[in-house]
Amino acid sequence: MNTTEPVRPVPESAWFKSSYSSGAxxxxxxxxxAVGSTHVRDSKNKAGAMLSxxxxxxxxxxxxxxH
Structure with a gap:
């Protein structure tokens, strides 16, 4: 996890849910x-924490x- 470098804002259009998501x-x-990184966030709290x-x-x- 990247904790030393600032993270650039991620546009909303870049986010996607797994095809395994039931939608429930x-x-x-x-x-x-993004270039050089993958970001993860809680879909129920889009303004909350994001892991990179x-x-x-x-x-x-x-x-x-x-596994």
Whole structure:
């Protein structure tokens, strides 16, 4: 997770939900890809905290979550 560099604003059009999201709410996160990073936020609190990962960190997380 990137905690040392400022994060540029992410346009709303960049955010997307997983195709596995049921639309019923409750557990959804949204992801936005940017140059050199991937951002994650709670879809129910779009103005809340956003996590940012570099490419290696994101790949490690996705590999872990897939198991």
């Amino acid at each position: 709410g409750g557990e959804c996160v949204e992801v936005a890809n 990962f570099d490419a290696e960190q994101w790949a490690t997380f996705v590999a872990f979550a897939a």
